[in-house]
Amino acid sequence: MKQREFCIVGLGLLGGSYAMALSRAGGRVTAVDVRREALEYAKEQGWIQAGALPEDAPALLHDAQVIVLGLYPQDIMPWIMQYQQHFRPGVLLTDVCGVKRAVVSRVQEILRPDAELIACHPMAGKEVSGVEYADCAIFRPANFLITPTEKNTPEAIQFAHELGKTLGFARITELSCEKHDEMIGYVSQLTHAIAVALMNANDDPELPLTTGDSFRDLTRIAKINDKLWSELFLENSDLLIQEIDRFSQELQKIRTALQQEDKETLCTMFRASTERRRLFDRTEALKTQKS
Amino acid sequence: MKQREFCIVGLGLLGGSYAMALSRAGGRVTAVDVRREALEYAKEQGWIQAGALPEDAPALLHDAQVIVLGLYPQDIMPWIMQYQQHFRPGVLLTDVCGVKRAVVSRVQEILRPDAELIACHPMAGKEVSGVEYADCAIFRPANFLITPTEKNTPEAIQFAHELGKTLGFARITELSCEKHDEMIGYVSQLTHAIAVALMNANDDPELPLTTGDSFRDLTRIAKINDKLWSELFLENSDLLIQEIDRFSQELQKIRTALQQEDKETLCTMFRASTERRRLFDRTEALKTQKS
Numbered sequence: 001m002k003q004r005e006f007c008i009v010g011l012g013l014l015g016g017s018y019a020m021a022l023s024r025a026g027g028r029v030t031a032v033d034v035r036r037e038a039l040e041y042a043k044e045q046g047w048i049q050a051g052a053l054p055e056d057a058p059a060l061l062h063d064a065q066v067i068v069l070g071l072y073p074q075d076i077m078p079w080i081m082q083y084q085q086h087f088r089p090g091v092l093l094t095d096v097c098g099v100k101r102a103v104v105s106r107v108q109e110i111l112r113p114d115a116e117l118i119a120c121h122p123m124a125g126k127e128v129s130g131v132e133y134a135d136c137a138i139f140r141p142a143n144f145l146i147t148p149t150e151k152n153t154p155e156a157i158q159f160a161h162e163l164g165k166t167l168g169f170a171r172i173t174e175l176s177c178e179k180h181d182e183m184i185g186y187v188s189q190l191t192h193a194i195a196v197a198l199m200n201a202n203d204d205p206e207l208p209l210t211t212g213d214s215f216r217d218l219t220r221i222a223k224i225n226d227k228l229w230s231e232l233f234l235e236n237s238d239l240l241i242q243e244i245d246r247f248s249q250e251l252q253k254i255r256t257a258l259q260q261e262d263k264e265t266l267c268t269m270f271r272a273s274t275e276r277r278r279l280f281d282r283t284e285a286l287k288t289q290k291s
Numbered sequence: 292m293k294q295r296e297f298c299i300v301g302l303g304l305l306g307g308s309y310a311m312a313l314s315r316a317g318g319r320v321t322a323v324d325v326r327r328e329a330l331e332y333a334k335e336q337g338w339i340q341a342g343a344l345p346e347d348a349p350a351l352l353h354d355a356q357v358i359v360l361g362l363y364p365q366d367i368m369p370w371i372m373q374y375q376q377h378f379r380p381g382v383l384l385t386d387v388c389g390v391k392r393a394v395v396s397r398v399q400e401i402l403r404p405d406a407e408l409i410a411c412h413p414m415a416g417k418e419v420s421g422v423e424y425a426d427c428a429i430f431r432p433a434n435f436l437i438t439p440t441e442k443n444t445p446e447a448i449q450f451a452h453e454l455g456k457t458l459g460f461a462r463i464t465e466l467s468c469e470k471h472d473e474m475i476g477y478v479s480q481l482t483h484a485i486a487v488a489l490m491n492a493n494d495d496p497e498l499p500l501t502t503g504d505s506f507r508d509l510t511r512i513a514k515i516n517d518k519l520w521s522e523l524f525l526e527n528s529d530l531l532i533q534e535i536d537r538f539s540q541e542l543q544k545i546r547t548a549l550q551q552e553d554k555e556t557l558c559t560m561f562r563a564s565t566e567r568r569r570l571f572d573r574t575e576a577l578k579t580q581k582s
Contacts, residue, residue: 123503143501173501186493187506194485194509197541199564201534202477208570210434210464212414215478215571217508218485222568226561230554237549243492244546248539250488255535258528263521270517273490277513279499280506 007031007064008048009057009079011038013126014096015070016134019047021167024136030064032057038131047134058086066159069095073103073231077110084112092156093117094163098184100147100177102235108151118156121145121180122167123188127223136168144169147177185239190247192229193240195222298322298355299339300348300370302329304417305387306361307425310338312458315427321355323348329422338425349377357450360386364394364522368401375403383447384408385454389475391438391468393526399442409447412436412471413458414479418514427459435460438468476530481538483520484531486513 004027008015011033019042023029030050033039039051052060061067061083069076076095093115097103104119111117124142126133144164148157157174164172175183199222233240250269257265295318299306302324310333314320321341324330330342343351352358352374360367367386384406388394395410402408415433417424435455439448448465455463466474490513524531541560548556 123501141504143503145501171500175501183495183498183501186495187498187502190492191489191505191509193542193545194489195505196560196564197538197545198482198485199567200560201481201538201541203567204474204477207474207478209462210414210436210466210474211478211571212434213432214482214486214512217511218482219564219568219571220508221505222564224561224565226558226565229561230557233545233549233557234552234554237552241546241549244542244549247488247492248542250492251484251535251539254484254488254524255532258524258532258535261525261528263525266521266524267517269487269491270515270520273487273510273513274515274517276490276494277510280502280510 004028005030005063005065006068007060007066008068008070009033010070010072010075011035011042011048011051011131012070013129013131013133014122014124015068016042016047016131017124017136017138018068018070018096018122018167019131020045020134021136021139023047023049025166030060032060033131041131042134057083061086062088064088064091067091067093069093069097071095072228073097073099073235076103077106080107080110084115087112087115089114091115092159094120094160096120096122098188098232099235100180104147104149104177108149116151116153116156118152118160119147119149119177120160120163121147121184122164122169124169127220129225129228139168141170144172145180146172146174147180148174149177181236182239185236185243189233189236189240190243192221192224193233193244194247195219196224198222295319296321296354296356297359298351298357299359299361300324301361301363301366302326302333302339302342302422303361304420304422304424305413305415306359307333307338307422308415308427308429309359309361309387309413309458310422311336311425312427312430314338314340316457318457321351323351324422332422333425348374352377353379355379355382358382358384360384360388362386363519364388364390364526367394368397371398371401375406378403378406380405382406383450385411385451387411387413389479389523390526391471395438395440395468399440407442407444407447409443409451410438410440410468411451411454412438412475413455413460415460418511420516420519430459432461435463436471437463437465438471439465440468472527473530476527476534480524480527480531481534483512483515484524484535485538486510487515489513 006022006027006029008019008031011031019029029048031048032052042048100119107117122144124138146160161172199219297313297318297320299310299322302322310320320339322339323343333339391410398408413435415429437451452463490510
């Protein structure tokens with residue numbers, strides 16, 4: 001990882017945290033961003049050795065052995081089409097997108113044959129955005145997902161594993177793009193949809209005064225980057241709708257039990273959720289042990 | 292508060308935490324519980340000076356100036372009917388119930404005229420139960436709700452405020468039983484219903500391996516005491532059903548926007564939830580400032 005030359009395209013919260021971790025690990029890191037201040041900030045922090053606005057990107061791209069696409073999902077295809085003529089032969093690309101079916105195969109189809117995209121999803125973030133909030137400490141408790149396709153070489157997959165380790169992730173998992181989107185539809189997108197709906201369901205002005213911790217926990221992620229998350233939701237809408245429907249069915253079971261004063265059904269559901277949630281604790285314990 | 296003699300009836304997680312805080316504040320505390328081990332544990336900790344099984348309760352009740360009912364909602368009425376003949380004249384009662392309409396007025400109707408119930412809801416807890424997990428530190432970041440009725444004296448309401456302070460709560464709020472149940476239906480019961488439904492909506496065995504923090508946050512409270520929470524839900528079912536319906540409508544709005552690829556509606560909803568959630572932060576900041 002040390003000898004590699006990286007170019008981060010899109011120096012936001014995640015791109016910046018990559019730059020921080022990779023430069024600390026001894027990599028040579030440059031960056032391209034539309035915000036001059038983002039580039040200057042990262043230079044001041046010592047995270048990048050050079051930065052360029054998009055019009056000056058070609059020179060940096062030409063030197064890069066690895067390009068990290070820190071872009072929003074819908075910006076990736078146009079960017080590739082515009083800039084791939086400037087790639088160094090044999091370049092390896094990786095991304096940070098939270099949806100994979102909509103991005104990976106499309107990019108792989110149009111990518112120059114001497115370039116390779118190995119798709120990754122660093123499952124880390126904050127409720128704020130911008131390189132000024134970047135901090136590779138966010139990777140430490142988190143999962144790094146790698147979604148190889150049949151177009152990927154074993155070397156690129158191996159590289160992605162090393163990347164996840166260098167960035168400091170607690171756990172690295174390989175899965176298909178389809179499986180990724182299904183899982184993300186449930187554990188990430190559905191939870192965000194629920195938090196938003198919960199937050200918007202009641203606007204009583206006295207509520208903030210009388211609210212307990214469980215409500216704060218459930219709504220922390222209701223602070224949401226609207227541009228990014230509307231893209232993520234729409235690019236995965238079939239699976240997210242499926243998860244919303246499954247969840248709604250379970251919630252309606254509770255509603256029906258309430259209407260019918262059916263204590264036994266409520267107790268059965270509560271015992272099932274308690275038992276199921278314990279599995280997630282055990283895994284957490286395992287993770288802590290390993291790290 | 293120091294000179295008072297308390298008897299805690301039901302020495303569980305909350306009753307035990309009351310005993311711990313009140314004894315530390317210099318009160319004389321006794322307790323009644325069906326579990327001999329619970330009484331012994333609290334005595335060893337120095338939280339109570341005497342304990343009794345229900346059959347030996349009358350002597351302790353007779354000495355108590357304040358009785359703390361640490362019982363489940365449905366156990367309160369039968370207990371009052373059985374034991375109020377043993378109360379000391381002028382005794383003050385308080386409870387810890389998470390629902391109020393179903394408990395407070397009913398108890399106040401049958402209570403001896405020389406006794407008074409001032410209802411309180413300490414909004415604190417853990418995902419475990421039993422005096423062995425009691426710890427009055429759980430009160431420190433939490434809210435103490437007082438729900439007086441027209442039957443309450445100013446002195447009893449004043450006592451409840453002092454009690455909340457002595458227990459160490461960050462914030463003390465007075466509200467009606469109706470308003471309490473409405474608010475709890477939303478911020479506490481709906482959130483628990485959502486967590487249970489979310490947890491039960493998908494049983495993919497690989498999920499614990501790939502799950503992020505937001506999912507863990509939303510499902511922490513899916514570990515739930517089935518006997519207690521089925522009672523709380525059923526005693527407040529009208530308002531909880533209303534909140535489930537409001538929430539479901541919001542979630543369906545997201546679903547419709549996904550189906551119609553309506554990015555603007557998604558963005559509007561996300562901005563609203565982000566803005567609304569900030570109010571809860573400001574309150575939290577205020578709370579920290581005050582404590």
